Amino acid sequence: DAKTTQPNSMESNEEEPVHLPCNHSTISGTDYIHWYRQLPSQGPEYVIHGLTSNVNNRMASLAIAEDRKSSTLILHRATLRDAAVYYCILRDQQGVKTSYDKVIFGPGTSLSVIP
Amino acid sequence: DAGVTQSPTHLIKTRGQQVTLRCSPKSGHDTVSWYQQALGQGPQFIFQYYEEEERQRGNFPDRFSGHQFPNYSSELNVNALLLGDSALYLCASSPDSLNTGELFFGEGSRLTVL
Numbered sequence: 001d002a003k004t005t006q007p008n009s010m011e012s013n014e015e016e017p018v019h020l021p022c023n024h025s026t027i028s029g030t031d032y033i034h035w036y037r038q039l040p041s042q043g044p045e046y047v048i049h050g051l052t053s054n055v056n057n058r059m060a061s062l063a064i065a066e067d068r069k070s071s072t073l074i075l076h077r078a079t080l081r082d083a084a085v086y087y088c089i090l091r092d093q094q095g096v097k098t099s100y101d102k103v104i105f106g107p108g109t110s111l112s113v114i115p
Numbered sequence: 116d117a118g119v120t121q122s123p124t125h126l127i128k129t130r131g132q133q134v135t136l137r138c139s140p141k142s143g144h145d146t147v148s149w150y151q152q153a154l155g156q157g158p159q160f161i162f163q164y165y166e167e168e169e170r171q172r173g174n175f176p177d178r179f180s181g182h183q184f185p186n187y188s189s190e191l192n193v194n195a196l197l198l199g200d201s202a203l204y205l206c207a208s209s210p211d212s213l214n215t216g217e218l219f220f221g222e223g224s225r226l227t228v229l
Binding site: 087 | 119148150155157158159160205207217218219220221222223
């Protein structure tokens, strides 16, 4: 039931930028785009999220296409610690109390970082 | 400030038994969601609790039930365990059910059903 599609796996060399793509062609106007990552033997951790504009934080950047049907998570300099499964998910918030927040995860992209 | 804590971290049960998993949300968070993660797959949404009520539910049978306490902590109960219930069970908390920001996840409870 995931509303996003991502490549199953990607590789990157250490200290090089990584661009992780995500397609969400059926995104609605109230869907926020979230990225989480899951390191081995840990729960997922939040990376970044956005609605329409590109976003930056200390961990990564999020580039959102103008039509919002795709987005790219950018890790500016991959480190060995960035090896994880990265999940792109949509969160629907319609701003009313009974609005649900049924977060749907897909299989994600497994990122390998080569020393 | 403690994050989301879950217990137990690992447990082994046999088919037909019942299990209770516990979650304490991050301080200040009143919404708790539970997920099941099978090996090699993404987390699957089980249900969400807010104000001690089940707010939303995923595609899981009634064998999966939960509870939220006045202090916002939560329990996940699974009855009549099946081999297929073996998974990592994750708890996530957020400040409120309308939050559009980050979910905070615990490290999970690894359940093995023999």
